[in-house]
Amino acid sequence: MIQMYHVTKSYPGGVEALVDITLHVPRGEFVFLTGASGAGKTTLLKLLFCAEPPTRGQILLNGRNAARLRRAAIPLLRRQIGMVFQDFRLLPRRSVFENVALALEVMGLPRREIRRRASEALAWVGLEARQAQPAIRTSGGEQQRTAIARALVNEPYLLLADEPTGNLDPDISLEVMELFKRVNARGTTVLVATHNRDLVTRYPFRTVALEKGRLLA
Amino acid sequence: MRLRQLPYLGRTALEGFRAHALMNLIAVIIIALAFVVGGGFLLLVINVEWAAEGWSEQIQVTAYLADGLSAEATQGLRSRIAGLPEVAQVRYVSKDDALKAFRGQLGPRASLLQGLTESPLPASFEIALRPMHRSADGAERLAGRLRDLQGIEEVSYGQDWVRRLQGFLEFLRLVGAVIGGGLLLSVIFIVSNTMALTVLARREETEILQLVGATRSFIALPLVFEGMIQGLLGALLSLGLLYAAYELFTTQLYLQAVAGLRPGGIRFLPWQLGAAVVGAGLLLGAIGSLLALGRAESVER
Numbered sequence: 001m002i003q004m005y006h007v008t009k010s011y012p013g014g015v016e017a018l019v020d021i022t023l024h025v026p027r028g029e030f031v032f033l034t035g036a037s038g039a040g041k042t043t044l045l046k047l048l049f050c051a052e053p054p055t056r057g058q059i060l061l062n063g064r065n066a067a068r069l070r071r072a073a074i075p076l077l078r079r080q081i082g083m084v085f086q087d088f089r090l091l092p093r094r095s096v097f098e099n100v101a102l103a104l105e106v107m108g109l110p111r112r113e114i115r116r117r118a119s120e121a122l123a124w125v126g127l128e129a130r131q132a133q134p135a136i137r138t139s140g141g142e143q144q145r146t147a148i149a150r151a152l153v154n155e156p157y158l159l160l161a162d163e164p165t166g167n168l169d170p171d172i173s174l175e176v177m178e179l180f181k182r183v184n185a186r187g188t189t190v191l192v193a194t195h196n197r198d199l200v201t202r203y204p205f206r207t208v209a210l211e212k213g214r215l216l217a
Numbered sequence: 218m219r220l221r222q223l224p225y226l227g228r229t230a231l232e233g234f235r236a237h238a239l240m241n242l243i244a245v246i247i248i249a250l251a252f253v254v255g256g257g258f259l260l261l262v263i264n265v266e267w268a269a270e271g272w273s274e275q276i277q278v279t280a281y282l283a284d285g286l287s288a289e290a291t292q293g294l295r296s297r298i299a300g301l302p303e304v305a306q307v308r309y310v311s312k313d314d315a316l317k318a319f320r321g322q323l324g325p326r327a328s329l330l331q332g333l334t335e336s337p338l339p340a341s342f343e344i345a346l347r348p349m350h351r352s353a354d355g356a357e358r359l360a361g362r363l364r365d366l367q368g369i370e371e372v373s374y375g376q377d378w379v380r381r382l383q384g385f386l387e388f389l390r391l392v393g394a395v396i397g398g399g400l401l402l403s404v405i406f407i408v409s410n411t412m413a414l415t416v417l418a419r420r421e422e423t424e425i426l427q428l429v430g431a432t433r434s435f436i437a438l439p440l441v442f443e444g445m446i447q448g449l450l451g452a453l454l455s456l457g458l459l460y461a462a463y464e465l466f467t468t469q470l471y472l473q474a475v476a477g478l479r480p481g482g483i484r485f486l487p488w489q490l491g492a493a494v495v496g497a498g499l500l501l502g503a504i505g506s507l508l509a510l511g512r513a514e515s516v517e518r
Contacts, residue, residue, distance in 0.1 A: 072432070072433075075427070075430040075431060075432045075433075076430065077430075078427070078428065078429070078430035079429070079430035083428055089421075089424070089425050089428060090425070091422060091425060102425070102426070102429055103429040103430070105222065105225050106426065106429055106430055106431040106432070106435050107430070108218070108219035108221060108222045110221065111221070150429065154430075
């Protein structure tokens, strides 16, 4: 599923955000990516999401070399990867439904299909009653569930989450984690970057730790 | 990009236009003013051309005959001229007729001509051209043929004013091209600057679209449509303003008579030119947006 070989990411000025990372995540696994702020968690997710290319090394996603994708192919890859952020990244004035449907609109699916799949995804995260609300008028937990529904509506093979509980209180954080567990149970590979030790210790999943851009053994 | 995505993209463009209504409205007004200047000039050019066409239709060629031409030779010449392809009608003006007409033109001062025993004016043929040849070129062509005929001494058709008019028209077209080019650039500049602000305001939305796998065209098209809406509204507003000015000029102020360009007065832009103005608005709006997008992308890189 995810295969990273000797991946290094450095920025102008010689700052090395990731150094010689080799990481394998098999299909269907749930992995926590931990580390202090600035350890390189977000950079690693950005590379997996093709937001930035690695400086050195190879990244294979589902057998495809992400480091060598043409620019035009990146959107197609992203449609197979769900992404969830700490700050939700929703269109605030659009409704909960429209935010989820956006991931299907970009694919040009027929209207009826968009309606069906977005409604299913919203039902799955328990937001069908709130679907007409503008995203900005929903709670933080609801916004994160909207973002999860948007990430899952395309039935991605990989879900990446960057500090998904960072803006949520503990109870809501657990609700969100339960959703991730259910996603994983459907067969989706899940990679959650977090510095929340409580979450990591609560769930029996593999943990990969980063420190100053290097993987800890 | 699929066709069924167009309604969504159009809706997004309209929402964007409404979201920045004031900024877009100002841009539309500035674009409209630019088009009013360009369209006003266009109106001037087409009316001067139209008037010139009208004047050309009244072109008449006069062929002056050599003195002492016999009646037989004159008749022969008349038949030959009447047979030329450009000629609709030939009227013979004898030396005496010419003098009589001249006396008429002098009016009360005709006494100046007293004492003339013989007409000093040459006999001539006044030649009307067929409609399709009623132009400066047609007259020039006919004059050339007439000069080759024996017995004709001089040909006149108001060459000087025709040439002057043509020169003036060419000058007008040149000025029009310069003004038009400047205005096109200014419209592109206006659209691209307002759209640059829109691109900036939409940066977050663009990031979200990229996140869910939107292609570049899916992200760019609403912005291009928004620029096209600006250009379209600007062009339509300018046509409305021009038409209002035209109506005021022709009906309210009765300036038709003062202008006196030709019977039928001043005319508005023909629909083809109106459509061209609207098309230019759409095209310039799209170009302005694409430039703004290109600039934003080069900053990101």
